[in-house]
Amino acid sequence: MQIGRAIATFGHESRCLALVLGRAARGLPGAPRGSVIGQLGTLALSALPLVGIAALFAGMVIALQTSVQLARLGSGHLVADVVSVSLVRELAPIFTALLMAGKAGAGLASELGMVVLSGQAQAMRALSIDIDRELIAPRVFAVIAGTVLLTMAAILLGLLGGMLLGAAQVGISPVHYLNRAIDALAPIDFAVGLIKSLGFGIIIASLGCSWGLKAKTDASELGRHTMNAVVLASFVVLVSDHIMTSLIEASLG
Amino acid sequence: MMGGSHNSIAAYQVVDLRWQVAPNFALEIESLSLPLGQTTLLLGPSASGKSTLLRLLGRVEGSYFPDASPRPLSGKILLRTGRETEPVDVLALSERELLNRKIRGVRVGVVFQREGLFVDRSVLQNVAWPLLSHGADPSQAQARALELLDEVELAPERAVATLSGGERKRLALARALGPRPPVLLLDEPFTGLDPRSLDELLSLTERLIAQSDGALTVVIVTHQRQDIERLGDHVVILRDGSLAVAGPRASMQAQLSAFIAGEEVLGA
Numbered sequence: 001m002q003i004g005r006a007i008a009t010f011g012h013e014s015r016c017l018a019l020v021l022g023r024a025a026r027g028l029p030g031a032p033r034g035s036v037i038g039q040l041g042t043l044a045l046s047a048l049p050l051v052g053i054a055a056l057f058a059g060m061v062i063a064l065q066t067s068v069q070l071a072r073l074g075s076g077h078l079v080a081d082v083v084s085v086s087l088v089r090e091l092a093p094i095f096t097a098l099l100m101a102g103k104a105g106a107g108l109a110s111e112l113g114m115v116v117l118s119g120q121a122q123a124m125r126a127l128s129i130d131i132d133r134e135l136i137a138p139r140v141f142a143v144i145a146g147t148v149l150l151t152m153a154a155i156l157l158g159l160l161g162g163m164l165l166g167a168a169q170v171g172i173s174p175v176h177y178l179n180r181a182i183d184a185l186a187p188i189d190f191a192v193g194l195i196k197s198l199g200f201g202i203i204i205a206s207l208g209c210s211w212g213l214k215a216k217t218d219a220s221e222l223g224r225h226t227m228n229a230v231v232l233a234s235f236v237v238l239v240s241d242h243i244m245t246s247l248i249e250a251s252l253g
Numbered sequence: 254m255m256g257g258s259h260n261s262i263a264a265y266q267v268v269d270l271r272w273q274v275a276p277n278f279a280l281e282i283e284s285l286s287l288p289l290g291q292t293t294l295l296l297g298p299s300a301s302g303k304s305t306l307l308r309l310l311g312r313v314e315g316s317y318f319p320d321a322s323p324r325p326l327s328g329k330i331l332l333r334t335g336r337e338t339e340p341v342d343v344l345a346l347s348e349r350e351l352l353n354r355k356i357r358g359v360r361v362g363v364v365f366q367r368e369g370l371f372v373d374r375s376v377l378q379n380v381a382w383p384l385l386s387h388g389a390d391p392s393q394a395q396a397r398a399l400e401l402l403d404e405v406e407l408a409p410e411r412a413v414a415t416l417s418g419g420e421r422k423r424l425a426l427a428r429a430l431g432p433r434p435p436v437l438l439l440d441e442p443f444t445g446l447d448p449r450s451l452d453e454l455l456s457l458t459e460r461l462i463a464q465s466d467g468a469l470t471v472v473i474v475t476h477q478r479q480d481i482e483r484l485g486d487h488v489v490i491l492r493d494g495s496l497a498v499a500g501p502r503a504s505m506q507a508q509l510s511a512f513i514a515g516e517e518v519l520g521a
Contacts, residue, residue, distance in 0.1 A: 019318065118372065127432075129383055213316075
C-alpha cells in the first residue's frame with residue numbers, strides 16, 4: 001500500500017516538474033525582457049562572487065592534494081593536467097550546481113511560495129495574468145542560463161586557483177601550468193561540463209519553481225517547501241551527475 | 254438598491270452541479286439562476302459551500318498544479334455576460350482556454366477576502382499591470398488606473414505595504430474593475446474592517462453598482478449584517494453544500510431576517 005502511494009506521489013511530482021518546464025518553455029517567448037534580465041541578475045549573477053571565490057579555493061585545494069599524491073609517484077608535472085580536466089568535466093559543474101541549489105533553489109521556492117501564500121498567485125489567475133509568462137519563464141530561464149554561465153566562470157577561476165597554487169607551492173611557472181592545462185583539455189571536456197551544468201540548471205529551476213508553486217496553508221509550510229526544494233535539488237544533482245556522466249561518456253566518449 | 258434592466262436573463266445558470274470537494278463534503282446544486290445586471294447575495298452558514306460556489310463561478314477554484322487526487326466535478330455553469338452574448342459553459346473550459354479567452358479578469362472580475370495585492374508594485378501598478386498584461390496601451394492603462402484610483406480615493410504612488418485594511422480592499426476592488434468586467438464576484442470583501450471603513454466601502458460599492466446602470470452583475474458572498482442590509486437585489490442561501498432557498502430580495506424578507514438572527518432558514 002505504501003509502495004503504491006510512494007509511486008503515485010513520485011508520478012505526481014514528476015508531472016509537476018514536467019508541467020513547470022513545459023509551461024516555462026511556452027511562456028518564454030512572450031516573457032518581459034526586463035524581467036528575464038532582472039531575474040538573471042537576481043538569481044544567477046548575484047551568486048558570482050560566491051561561486052567565484054569557492055571555485056578559486058577549490059582549484060587551489062585540488063591542485064594541492066593532487067600535487068602531493070602525484071609527487072609521491074614522481075609525476076608532479078602532471079598537476080595541471082589532472083586539475084584542469086577534473087575541474088572542467090566534474091568539479092566546476094557540480095559545486096556550481098550545489099551552490100545554485102542553495103541560493104537560487106531556495107530563492108525560487110521561497111519567493112514563489114510567498115506569492116502563493118499571500119494570495120497573489122490566485123489574484124493573477126483571477127485577473128488572467130499569465131503566471132507562466134510573467135513569473136515562471138523568466139525565473140526558469142535565468143536559473144538555467146545562470147548555472148551554465150556560472151559554471152564557465154567557475155572553470156576559469158578554478159584553473160586560476162590551481163595555477164596560483166602550482167606556482168606558489170609546487171614551483172610550476174604559471175605559463176607552463178597554463179600550457180599544460182590547455183594541452184590536456186579537449187573541446188569534448190568543455191562540452192561534457194557545460195552539458196552537465198545545463199542539466200543541473202534544469203533540475204534546480206524545476207524543483208525550485210515546483211515547490212514554490214505548491215499550495216500552502218501557512219508559513220511553516222513555506223519553510224518546509226523551501227527546504228525540500230534545496231535538499232531535493234542537491235540530491236538529484238548528485239545522483240543525476242553519475243547518470244549524465246555515464247550517458248555522455250557512452251555517447252560522446 | 255438597483256433593479257436591473259435584464260431581469261429575465263440569467264448571468265449565471267448552474268445546472269446539475271456536483272463537486273466532491275472533500276471526502277465528507279460535496280457541493281450539489283441542481284438548478285440555480287443568478288440574474289444579469291443585478292446584485293446577488295450568496296449567503297449561508299460557515300462551510301455551507303458559498304465561497305466554493307463563488308470560486309467555481311469565477312473558475313478560480315484550483316491552484317497552479319492539478320490535484321494529486323482529482324475531485325470529481327460535473328454539471329454546467331453557463332455564463333452570459335450581456336444580453337446579446339451566447340452563454341459559455343465555464344466548467345468545460347481548460348485553464349489555457351480560460352486564459353486565452355480572457356474569461357477571468359476581463360469578463361469576470363473577482364475580489365478575494367485575502368486581496369492578494371502585488372506587494373512589490375505600487376498602488377498604480379497594481380491596477381495597471383493586469384491591463385498591460387492584456388495588451389492595453391501603456392498610456393491607456395495608466396489613465397484607466399488613475400481614473401479608478403481617483404474613484405476609490407487612493408494615491409497612485411503609495412506602496413502597498415503602507416495601506417490600511419480598508420484601503421487594501423478598495424485597491425483590490427479598483428484592480429478587479431480595471432478591465433471593466435461585466436460580472437464581479439466578491440468573496441467576503443468587507444470582512445475584518447472597522448465600522449467607518451466598512452461604511453465607506455459599502456458606500457463605494459453601492460455607488461459603483463449604481464453607476465453601472467444595470468451593466469454590472471455582482472455576486473457577493475457574505476455573512477455580515479451590514480452587507481446584507483445595504484446590498485443585494487437577489488438572494489441565494491446555501492446549506493450543507495446544497496441550495497436552501499433563492500429568489501428576489503422582495504420575496505425573501507423572512508428568510509433574510511431568519512439568517513441575520515442566526516435561525517434555521519426555511520425554503521420558500
